[in-house]
Amino acid sequence: MSIETTPSSAPDPEWERVVASYLNTPGEAPVEKQTTSVDLMGDTPLTPAWTKTRAGWKNRAELGAVNTARSFRKWLRRQATEHGHASQIGRGLRRTFLWVQGTEGAQVTAARHEVQQAQRDYKAAKWAHDRRLMPGKEKDKRRREMEGAFADSVSAMSKYRSAQRDARMRRAVRGVAALTPIAGVEGAGLHLLGAPGGFAATAATLAAFALVGRRTTAGELYTDRDAKIGDGDRMTDEMVNRVYRSAKVIGAEDVVKLLSPCTLTADGSAWEVRLELPDGIPASKALGATAQLANGFGVSVQQVSQTKGAREDWITLRVTLKVPFTGRPKRGPLLTAEKVNLWEPVPMAVSERGDVMAVEWFEKTALFGGEPGSGKSAAANNPLLSAAMDVTADLYLADGKGGFDLSPFEPIAQMIDTDGDPERLLAILRHVWDVVLPELKQTVKDHRVRKFSEALAAQDERVRFTILFIDEWASYMAAASPEQQKELDRLLRLITQQGRAYAVIVICATQKPDSNAVPTGIRDILSTRWAGRCMTPEASDTILGKGRASAGYNAQRILKSQRGVGYLQTGETSEPVLTQSYFYTDEEVEAILRRAYELRQRAGVLPAEPEVTILDHLRKSIASTGRGEATRAEVFAYLAGVDGRYKRGDDESDGRYGARVGKLLKDSLDAAGITIDAVKVSTVDGRESRGFRLEDLQ
Numbered sequence: 119m120s121i122e123t124t125p126s127s128a129p130d131p132e133w134e135r136v137v138a139s140y141l142n143t144p145g146e147a148p149v150e151k152q153t154t155s156v157d158l159m160g161d162t163p164l165t166p167a168w169t170k171t172r173a174g175w176k177n178r179a180e181l182g183a184v185n186t187a188r189s190f191r192k193w194l195r196r197q198a199t200e201h202g203h204a205s206q207i208g209r210g211l212r213r214t215f216l217w218v219q220g221t222e223g224a225q226v227t228a229a230r231h232e233v234q235q236a237q238r239d240y241k242a243a244k245w246a247h248d249r250r251l252m253p254g255k256e257k258d259k260r261r262r263e264m265e266g267a268f269a270d271s272v273s274a275m276s277k278y279r280s281a282q283r284d285a286r287m288r289r290a291v292r293g294v295a296a297l298t299p300i301a302g303v304e305g306a307g308l309h310l311l312g313a314p315g316g317f318a319a320t321a322a323t324l325a326a327f328a329l330v331g332r333r334t335t336a337g338e339l340y341t342d343r344d345a346k347i348g349d350g351d352r353m354t355d356e357m358v359n360r361v362y363r364s365a366k367v368i369g370a371e372d373v374v375k376l377l378s379p380c381t382l383t384a385d386g387s388a389w390e391v392r393l394e395l396p397d398g399i400p401a402s403k404a405l406g407a408t409a410q411l412a413n414g415f416g417v418s419v420q421q422v423s424q425t426k427g428a429r430e431d432w433i434t435l436r437v438t439l440k441v442p443f444t445g446r447p448k449r450g451p452l453l454t455a456e457k458v459n460l461w462e463p464v465p466m467a468v469s470e471r472g473d474v475m476a477v478e479w480f481e482k483t484a485l486f487g488g489e490p491g492s493g494k495s496a497a498a499n500n501p502l503l504s505a506a507m508d509v510t511a512d513l514y515l516a517d518g519k520g521g522f523d524l525s526p527f528e529p530i531a532q533m534i535d536t537d538g539d540p541e542r543l544l545a546i547l548r549h550v551w552d553v554v555l556p557e558l559k560q561t562v563k564d565h566r567v568r569k570f571s572e573a574l575a576a577q578d579e580r581v582r583f584t585i586l587f588i589d590e591w592a593s594y595m596a597a598a599s600p601e602q603q604k605e606l607d608r609l610l611r612l613i614t615q616q617g618r619a620y621a622v623i624v625i626c627a628t629q630k631p632d633s634n635a636v637p638t639g640i641r642d643i644l645s646t647r648w649a650g651r652c653m654t655p656e657a658s659d660t661i662l663g664k665g666r667a668s669a670g671y672n673a674q675r676i677l678k679s680q681r682g683v684g685y686l687q688t689g690e691t692s693e694p695v696l697t698q699s700y701f702y703t704d705e706e707v708e709a710i711l712r713r714a715y716e717l718r719q720r721a722g723v724l725p726a727e728p729e730v731t732i733l734d735h736l737r738k739s740i741a742s743t744g745r746g747e748a749t750r751a752e753v754f755a756y757l758a759g760v761d762g763r764y765k766r767g768d769d770e771s772d773g774r775y776g777a778r779v780g781k782l783l784k785d786s787l788d789a790a791g792i793t794i795d796a797v798k799v800s801t802v803d804g805r806e807s808r809g810f811r812l813e814d815l816q
């Protein structure tokens with residue numbers, strides 16, 4: 119959450135007056151209005167009420183502590199440079215001393231030099247005059263010269279004295295000018311507050327000297343030019359402009375206009391600012407320069423996110439202080455939900471800002487993509503488990519990888535394939551296309567409406583959601599014959615295209631999102647996309663759409679340590695949003711599905727138990743030996759456990775029992791149209807016997 123500063127939301131007195139006179143008809147008592155402090159210039163930040171609550175104060179205190187620690191670190195770094203405060207004070211003292219001393223010293227030196235010269239001239243003239251054996255005229259001339267030199271020497275001496283006096287006087291005046299405020303402040307501080315006042319006055323004096331010495335000898339002032347968020351500096355207007363310039367998003371002379379102040383979010387996890395790009399620069403240019411911006415801010419590329427605003431030139435920039443989504447996953451809402459209504463948006467993930475991302479599923483289809491381990495099964499679990507908790511949703515599930523991800527859904531799924539068997543998937547698609555969809559279409563026709571709706575669902579219980587989830591389509595295609603491939607492709611296309619209006623939700627998941635993974639024609643109509651970590655920007659684009667990676671939405675940038683993180687693009691938001699999906703552990707999945715089972719049992723919508731055939735029993739009896747084959751005795755022992763007719767009578771001999779149940783098994787297989795002959799197999803202790811092999815059954 120960020121502290122909004124929206125001056126425009128401050129009360130407008132003119133408007134209030136108009137509204138008040140409109141509401142107050144003549145004769146009526148005037149409407150009593152709440153008075154709020156009016157911000158006439160609209161320039162005071164609006165302080166949300168929550169900041170004055172206990173939690174608000176606590177948050178502020180925490181933020182204050184974080185900021186103080188950060189400022190202290192920055193101050194320490196500064197002290198090692200020539201902009202350190204000790205250096206500044208030293209420079210200030212030197213400069214003040216030089217100012218008090220002034221430039222009169224040069225004039226005094228010049229005057230002294232004049233005196234020395236005049237005295238040298240006088241000595242020379244006197245020496246010339248004092249010589250003997252000189253005609254009288256010459257003697258007179260030399261006397262005059264000597265007297266002239268003497269007068270010059272006296273005059274130079276007087277000028278020198280005057281320069282000295284003048285210099286002393288000026289220095290005294292400047293000294294008094296410099297010392298009076300210091301003495302005044304010190305005196306007043308000591309007089310008024312005693313020792314603390316004296317300390318405060320000394321601090322003020324030092325601050326004044328620091329101010330005088332703030333420029334270095336080279337004339338430089340201290341600036342935040344190199345300040346980086348990664349170094350613990352705060353985001354400033356100047357920093358944002360510098361970084362956008364160095365990232366070449368804007369020109370050297372351009373300026374980005376800040377639409378909001380640079381604010382640390384309420385939870386202290388990120389800096390945020392809304393900005394307006396200069397004319398002629400599209401938002402996509404800024405969105406595509408995330409790596410360069412991250413460099414400028416001194417953070418990793420995962421820490422910078424930009425979202426396009428309502429206008430092409432508006433951007434919200436967010437720089438987190440740590441790599442997001444590396445902490446513990448958020449607790450999923452299904453753990454405590456009693457049931458789910460799929461007609462309402464289903465919470466799926468949490469965005470970087472901590473917003474819950476909820477997805478509407480009616481008329482939606484989805485594609486979950488990402489390299490193995492990126493968390494797509496965990497992400498896809500969100501709609502699947504939500505659907506499980508809505509008793510009006512029927513689940514048709516197929517796992518091309520033949521893994522265990524879907525096994526816990528088995529008791530509540532209408533049809534499921536967990537073996538990656540294309541024939542089984544074909545049976546599921548045929549059932550949905552031939553049985554389910556026609557019934558749903560008929561329901562719509564009966565009500566003479568165009569499509570399903572929540573209101574219709576309240577009237578008619580035939581209005582149900584149908585969830586068709588296919589994990590790893592490519593694996594099915596690889597295992598299918600060319601005819602099966604064609605048929606699978608045809609049915610999936612038809613169901614996806616026609617099912618939307620009848621609440622048929624097709625969800626595909628794939629490790630390698632290309633045209634083999636999901637046929638291109640189908641991929642294009644899958645409206646909701648979730649892109650987990652990908653190997654290449656191209657793979658990311660295959661899920662999110664062409665050009666997304668270069669516009670800044672590149673799932674290749676997601677780190678391995680960011681578990682379950684992916685770009686979520688829904689019909690509701692035009693831009694993909696980086697999110698971390700809710701994660702349910704295996705135990706949690708089972709607990710949710712147990713509740714879903716009970717809900718469905720109470721609602722009477724559990725799928726009918728599939729009939730177990732004699733072939734299923736035979737298969738299981740062989741599988742239970744773990745050898746891929748079973749002796750007749752082992753098969754009969756298993757069958758005796760599931761069917762009373764195979765139990766041995768008390769007085770039945772080995773031979774008679776074998777003959778009786780052997781015939782019983784043969785008759786049952788014949789009735790099912792299955793012919794399997796007993797073959798030679800090995801017993802547990804390696805001897806030979808007659809029995810059945812699993813591969814023969816398959």
Ligand SMILES: Nc1ncnc2c1ncn2[C@@H]1O[C@H](COP(=O)(O)OP(=O)(O)OP(=O)(O)O)[C@@H](O)[C@H]1O
Binds near residue numbers: 488490496629650
């Ligand atoms: N949202 C999440 N929060 C925390 N950890 C997660 C999250 N999502 C997935 N993980 C972790 O990542 C692991 C792999 O997840 P998941 O099985 O969903 O990946 P996947 O992409 O489906 O892999 P595969 O393609 O091999 O099936 C999980 O076992 C879990 O430990």
